[in-house]
Amino acid sequence: MKTKKKIFFVIPTLSAGGAERVISFVAQELDREKFDVTLIIIGFEKDNKYDVSSIPVVYLNKSRVLKGAFPLLIMFQKEKPKMVVSTISNLNVIMGLISVFFSNVIFIGRHTFIIKNPSKNIETKKTNRSKIKSTFNYWNYGNKNLDYFICQSADMKQSIIDVYGIDSKKISIINNPVTQTEIIKNNSSQGAVKKYITIGRISEGKGYIRILEILAKLSFPFQYTIIGEGAYYDIVFSKIRELGLNDKVNYIRFTNNVSEYLVDHDMFLQGSYSEGFPNALLESCAVGTPVIAFNVPGGTKEIIEDGINGFLVDNDDDFLEKLNDNREWNPEIVRESVYKKFNKNKIISDYEKFFIEISD
Incomplete structure (x- = not known):
């Protein structure tokens, strides 16, 4: 032996x-x-x-x-x-x-x-x-x-x-x-109010500011949840007030129930300027919640299959266009796209x- x-x-x-x-x-x-x-x-x-x-x-x-x-x-x-x-x-x-x-x-x-x-x-x-x-x-x-x-x-x-x-x-x-496999969305939510979520350290590199500026251009009702903490908190929340988004943004400092929050939202948004390998984005796909992310250096493009589990975008206008895309997503297909590889x-x-x- x-x-x-x-x-x-x-x-x-x-x-x-x-x-x-x-x-x-x-x-x-x-x-x-x-x-x-x-x-x-x-x-x-x-x-x-x-x-x-x-x-x-x-x-x-x-x-x-x-x-x-x-x-x-x-x-x-x-x-x-x-x-x-x-x-x-x-x-x-x-x-x-x-x-x-x-x-x-x-x-x-x-x-x-x-x-x-x-x-x-x-x-x-x-x-x-x-x-x-x-x-x-x-x-x-x-x-x-x-x-x-x-x-x-x-x-x-x-x-x-x-x-x-x-x-x-x-x-x-x-x-x-993918460390969580038990929880998955029942179906693709098409509620009256779109629910978006971002999970991650609140820092300049995570691109919260550009996400907020894009969300401010939406003409339909939405709610945006941020989960995380970091040194950029004051700047991000100053921008929220500047854009008049106070009543549309929900903030949670930390939770052990990440999957439950992901399941309860329609789409995960990633604004990062680079990502080694984005765990929160991966976990979102793993529960069947699709994603929109910028095509930046790192592992994001190795996770996203465009149109299958989300969208990979090149600029702010493209991001806004995808937010306005009202397609229905199949949570099982979104989940399987990452589970088979990760x-x-x-x-x-x-x-x-x-x-x-x-x-x-």
Whole structure:
């Protein structure tokens, strides 16, 4: 009987977020006969938004990722994992730096976004050009030290190659899974008031402003639900007031019942300027609710089948035109379009094959 492969999954927190949800899901779904899994959280148990009770979990109780570096180094030295999987860019860099002390451990960085401008990845603003160069080299060095990368889309893979010069042979594409399959819309709602929804971090890059400006041009009754939180909240809600949409927008900071909200709406709207692999959009299709999204870099175009589970648009006018398209959608067809490609059994199998291939 083969020895189980010891694998550590390391994430900053278990707060609400696509990367956190996917990693915690994958860690719990791997075959227990093949893998000995531990989930390591840099942050605090009190911040948890996801149930991870089925696997061993270690909380480092650190307020910042950098403060977790030394405890992780000690833990790796003691426990001797075969593989370490990290996610989120700054944590991946730290894992790459730590990797120099562990030649027998395979370090894997799960990337989560499209890199357009490397300097934007530097979290601390610096005015001294030499300091910026030094920090950027730090990021390059850490990333290049990782043994492998997992990306969710072809565009994401290409961005890593272009920015960091990573060998394409070190990068594997594994899409995010559909994690919910029990709930599905009964039929395509054609109510008097159209109900739209967007779920995601409230940031500039998510494109809430352009969605609101497009919605303000509609001539029929509608309601728009926003679920999420983020630093761009004040700007987004200032725009809502400016456009006179106060009575048309519903806001929910966080919910564990995402699927129930998606089922209750007619269409999911995505305004993002780039998306690594949009989990909320995928989940919307998985419950049978169609989507409208801009054709931007990332995995969106790998999910949307135009006219089958939604629309992929090129500009604001096209988006508005599709909002005015009053066609009926078949929830079963919308659901099947993503389930056949991204069902959890397929994606978990892809992860298991990848881990076995690189560690045998």
